Every structure is written in structure tokens, then in C-alpha cells.
Amino acid sequence: MALSTFLRAPVCTNQAFSKQIMRLATFSATNGSSLTAPTLPSVVPLKNIVGKSDIAPITNSVRSFRTSAVRMSDEKPHDHSKLWVIEKGVSALLVPLIPLGLLVPNKLFDSILAILITAHSFWGLEAIAVDYVRASIFGPVIPKIAIGLVYLLSIATLGGLFYVISHDVGIANTVRQLWSVKSNSHNA
Numbered sequence: 001m002a003l004s005t006f007l008r009a010p011v012c013t014n015q016a017f018s019k020q021i022m023r024l025a026t027f028s029a030t031n032g033s034s035l036t037a038p039t040l041p042s043v044v045p046l047k048n049i050v051g052k053s054d055i056a057p058i059t060n061s062v063r064s065f066r067t068s069a070v071r072m073s074d075e076k077p078h079d080h081s082k083l084w085v086i087e088k089g090v091s092a093l094l095v096p097l098i099p100l101g102l103l104v105p106n107k108l109f110d111s112i113l114a115i116l117i118t119a120h121s122f123w124g125l126e127a128i129a130v131d132y133v134r135a136s137i138f139g140p141v142i143p144k145i146a147i148g149l150v151y152l153l154s155i156a157t158l159g160g161l162f163y164v165i166s167h168d169v170g171i172a173n174t175v176r177q178l179w180s181v182k183s184n185s186h187n188a
């Protein structure tokens with residue numbers, strides 16, 4: 001097991017374990033001795049050692065760390081859990097709404113589907129752009145262009161879907177026509 005993985009394991013981040021490690025490290029640093037069972041007292045209060053020695057004790061030998069970017073201090077805190085629930089709610093709504101919209105083609109279902117599909121694919125594509133087009137790899141400009149393209153594509157998708165709904169046969173009927181073309185060519 002890699003050391004970093006081991007240190008992040010629940011047993012290592014446990015407070016009692018951290019205290020024990022701290023005690024061992026401090027004792028070793030201040031005495032310069034090896035940690036063998038006979039030389040190590042069972043309890044060495046930290047405050048007895050700190051101050052009695054010039055050597056700084058290692059007080060943060062086990063420290064949690066994060067791999068995600070640290071939040072900028074001027075950034076307002078966002079509650080992403082609410083957006084997460086909305087994203088998953090929209091995904092769940094698509095499951096009954098897509099077949100329902102196809103079974104009963106009308107402008108209301110088409111409009112709801114247009115909005116939900118655009119929102120859902122926007123969040124999906126935005127997540128891909130944020131996750132894969134990173135500033136650390138592509139520099140500061142390309143990630144902004146990628147996000148801009150996601151916005152452009154989503155606006156074009158919503159505009160295109162509403163054009164089909166208002167000026168053509170609608171989304172559900174378009175899909176049904178495509179299906180019938182396929183089955184006609186199959187029969188011919």
C-alpha cells in the first residue's frame with residue numbers, strides 16, 4: 001500500500017492514532033534515541049517535552065491533505081449540494097418524460113423536454129470541460145474557450161429545439177418520423 005494511501009486511511013486520520021504518532025515523533029526528536037520498547041515510556045505528556053527542549057517537536061506528522069484546488073479567499077461560498085440534487089432530479093425526470101413525450105406528441109411535452117435535455121446535456125458537457133480541459137494542462141485561455149463553446153452549443157441546441165417545436169412538427173414527431181423512415185427503408 002502506498003504511504004500516502006495508508007496515511008489517508010481512516011485508522012491514520014483517527015485522533016487517537018495521530019496523538020500516538022505525535023508522541024512517538026516528539027519523543028524521538030527530543031531524545032535522539034531509537035524507539036525501542038524499553039526506552040519508550042508508555043505516556044509522555046507533550047507539554048512536558050515542549051519548552052524543555054530547543055528542538056521543535058514534529059506536531060503535524062500526520063496531516064490530512066486535499067488534491068482539489070483551494071478555494072480563493074475572495075470567492076463566495078457556493079452550496080453545490082443543491083445543484084447536484086437538481087442535476088440528478090432532471091436526469092431522473094428524463095426517464096419517464098422521454099417515452100411519455102414520444103407516446104403523446106404535443107407542444108407542452110416537447111417544450112419541457114427541450115429545456116430538460118438542454119439543461120442536462122449542458123451540465124454534462126460543462127463537467128467534461130471543467131474536468132478535462134484544465135488550466136494546468138492547457139493554460140489559462142483554452143479552458144475559458146471550452147466553457148464558452150459549451151454555452152454556445154447549449155444556446156444553439158435550445159434555439160434549434162424550439163425552432164423545431166414552433167416552425168416544424170415538434171421534437172417527438174421528428175423522432176417518430178425518423179423511426180418510420182428507418183422501418184420503411186427496411187421493408188422496401
Ligand code: HEM
Binds near residue numbers: 120
Ligand atoms: C432518460 C434519459 C437520460 C438519463 C436518465 C441520463 C442520465 C445521465 C446520468 C446519470 C449522467 C451522469 C451524470 C454524472 O456523471 O454525474 C449523464 C451524463 C450525461 N448525459 Fe445524460 N441522461 C439522459 C439523456 C441524455 C440526453 C438525451 C443527452 C443529450 C442529448 C444527454 C447528455 C449527457 C451528457 C453530455 C452527459 C455527460 C457525460 C459524462 O459525464 O461522461 N443525456 N446522463
